[in-house]
Amino acid sequence: MPSLKEVRSRISSIISTQQITKAMKMVAAAKLRRAQDSIIQMRPYAQKLSEMLSTVAAGAELAAESPYNQVRPVERVLLIVITSDRGLAGAFNTNVIKEALSLINSRYAEQARRGNVEILAIGKKGAEAFQRRGFTVNTTYIDTFLALSFAKVRTAAEEVMNAFTAGKYDQVLIVFNEFKNVATQIIRSEQFLPIVSAPTHSATKTANVNYIFEPSEEEIITEMIPKTLKIQLYKAVLESNASEHGARMTAMDKATDNAGELLKELKLVYNRTRQAAITKEILEIVGGAEALKN
Incomplete structure (x- = not known):
């Protein structure tokens, strides 16, 4: 049985840990509120932009000729892996890394064997994980x-788009956590380039309609496709940002509860140890008194 000093030390340590996890939960909750508002506001815009592109592209031959639509034999692959900068968020980072590795092993094993699979890491945890595994990582x-903004994500998207049109990569995918609610994040892997045609119901209905374009058809298509791609990447980053704070809030809440349970057990151990020590002292006093009598 541990000594009273050891038990007191453990209780003190766990109380300190519990205070830290409570504080981290509150910080994550505050950040989550802002991140959740951002992604909820972004989703309708991103969805409508994609629908508009699908509708226009259904009646425009230029869309198929876009450099971002060019399908080539897949020799060189880029995975955009979106993780967090810090841990203490449960399986948030682990799940993204596992999904990316699963994609590589199942679909791009031959390309990986030749060293033709590269990683663009958004978030430090993903960069560290793939560097340890010997992948070429763009950091x-x-x-x-650190300072999330559309401008920073747009720069990343433009770099990837330019690399694709230059033939550096034949296929680009995004792997990220999609935010559902505080307790649930869904792992997603989406093809970024070449653009995947996903005609909506409205696009199918209007496929045979002759459009009048103002300004020109070429100008509209040329402007909309890059913008849609940048918004797609930004939306994935916002989804991951909200998911991270939700995952951290849930993890810290569970850690706080676990610390509380452990405190209850340790307090029982402390009381039992204290009672045993008192009983032992009483027995020693009684034994000494009996010895004096004799």
Whole structure:
């Protein structure tokens, strides 16, 4: 049985840990509120922009000729892996890294064997994980979440788009956590380039309609496709940002509860140890008194 001093030390340590996890939960909750508002406001815009592009592209031959639509044999692959900069968020980072590795092993094993799979890491945890595994990692944007803004994500998107049109990559995918609620994040892997045609119901209905374009058809398509791609990446980053704070809030809440349970157990141990020590002292006093009598 541990001594009273050891138990007191453990109780003190766990109380300090519980205070820290409570504070981290409150910070995550405050950040989550802002991040959740951002992604909820972004989703309708991103969805409508994609629908508009699908509708216009259904009646425009130029969309198929866009450099971002060019399908080539997949020799070189880029994975945009979005993780967080810090841990203490449960399985948030682990799940994204596992999904990315699963994609590589199942779909791009041959390309990976030749060293033709590269990683663009948004977030430090993903960069560290893939560097340890020997992948070529672009770490230019690992600090994106330090001051998250559309301008920073747009720069990353433009770099990837330019690399694709230059033939450096034949396929680009995004792997990230989609925010559902505080307790649930859904792992997503979306093809970024070449653009995947996903015609909506409205696009199918209007596929045979002759459009009048103002300004020109070429100008509209040329402007909309890059903008849609930038918004797609920004939306994925916002989804991941909200998911991170939700995951951290949940993890810290569970850690606080676990610390409370452990405190209850340790207090029982402390009381039992204290009672045993008192009983032992009483027995020693009684034994000494009996010895004096004899």
